[in-house]
Amino acid sequence: MPGRELMRSVTSMRVLAELAADHGMSLGACLAGTGVPEKSLADPAALVTANQELRLIRNLVEYLGECPSLGLEAGRRYHFTAFGTLGLAMISSPTMRSALDVTMRYFGLTFAFTRFQVADRDGETQIVLDDAGIPKELRRFIVERDACALITIQRDLFAQQAPLQRLAFSFDRPAQAPEYKAVFGVSPLFAAPANLAVFDGRLLQLPLPQANELAQRAAEEQCRRLIGERSAQAGIVAQVRERLAASAPRMPDMDTLADQLCMTTRTLRRRLLSENTSFIVLRDEVLLNMARELLATSCLSIEQIGERLGYAESTCFINAFKRWTGQTPHAYRLMMRAERLGPR
Known part of the structure; x- marks a missing residue:
């Protein structure tokens, strides 16, 4: 899954293991196939990969798949204290909006698998939870968890008022939909074009x-x-991909990215060259991977996908995609649909 190469704290796996235990799932079953020893869950300094946590999530979903709203239950356990130093940076911020800015600057310290895309429009702050690249069978759990964790932290930081106005999820309306209002304070729109919190x-x-x-x-x-x-x-290379993917559609330029990585632009260029690549090549690679995922799995229009990737005009996106692949986005989408349907 692109954009999650950075090592992460074991804390999130411990939170999920505790959730599993509350539902009668053994720790051995929870950690099966992760390669993470049980003792590591008690080590606050232990680091794991995103794929190791993803494997635990898969175990959890497969074992407890009959539990409704499991992702919501998980998300309610992610208080700001779970994020360690980042949580302290959040709660000591002057405003909720600045706390969100801090989170985006150090997004690699969160446990989110969705990519947050933040925009301020007409007096609203909109956050798209982009689930591109997340395995389909785990998508609902992860989106529920990440969205609910976002609201849980907001309430930790400032519980007096509820700034959440609207909420939308791309998955179909579940049978237990009324529970979502109890958790979020608003009734979400389901089967929406994107996962969105306003x-x-x-x-x-x-x-x-x-x-x-x-x-x-x-x-x-x-x-x-x-x-x-x-x-x-x-x-x-992994670091650059991580930051570019997490920042879409407002990807940083090379100077900004070098500053984020605490090096000069010249050093970044030299290090990328030593791995036989460049900033432009990696940026295009990240955009192409995101475009392919959205074309293959979403119902967004070509124009909407172009906007999601930061293109002001759909023609610019179409021309870029054709330059990368030799075919138009529409042709690629038709090809992927045909492959899913198989021969008739």
């Missing part, structure tokens, strides 16, 4: 009760250090 921008600008400039600066510095340490365990 917040009242005015409420997000209200001061947080535990804002502390010095604490936030110290926490952000620690976040930068953690990102650097974990990035060192992945190649530079």
Whole structure:
């Protein structure tokens, strides 16, 4: 799955293992195939890969598939304290909106598998939870978990008012739909074109009760250090892919990305060249992978997919896709549909 190469804390796997235990699932069954020893769950310094956590999620969903709204139950367990230093940076931020900015800057320290795309429009803050690249059989659980964790943290930071105005999910309406209103405070739209949470921008600008400039600066510095340490365990190509994919559709330019990686542009260019690639090649690769995923699995129009990838005009997206693959996005979508249907 693209964009999740960075190592992550074992905390999320521990949260999910506790959820499994509450439903009678043994720890051995929960960790089967992950390669993570049981003792690591008790080690606050232990790191795992995204694929190891994804395998645990697969075990959980396959074992407890009959449990309705399992993702919601999981998401309610992700309080800001689960995110360690990032959680401290969030809660010490001056406003909820700035806390969201901090989260996006250090997104690699979250446990999300969806990619957050944040935009401010007409007094609202909109967050798309992009589930491209997530295995279909795990998609609903992960989207539910990530969305519910977002709201859980919001309530931890500022419980007095509810800034969430609207919510939409791309999966079909489940039988237990009324439960979603009890969890989120609003009734979601189901079978929507995208997973979307819309917040009242005015409420997000209200001061947080535990804002502390010095604490936030110290926490952000620690976040930068953690990102650097974990990035060192992945190649530079993986790091660049991670940040580009997490930032879509507003991908950083090379100068900005080099600064995020705590190096000069010249050093970044040289290190990419040493791995026989370049910033432009990797950017196009990430865009192509995202485009293919959306064309193959979503009901979004060509124009909507182009917008999702940051193209102002659909013709620009069509021309880029044709340059990458030799065919138009429409032709690729038809080909993928034909492959799924098989010979008749």
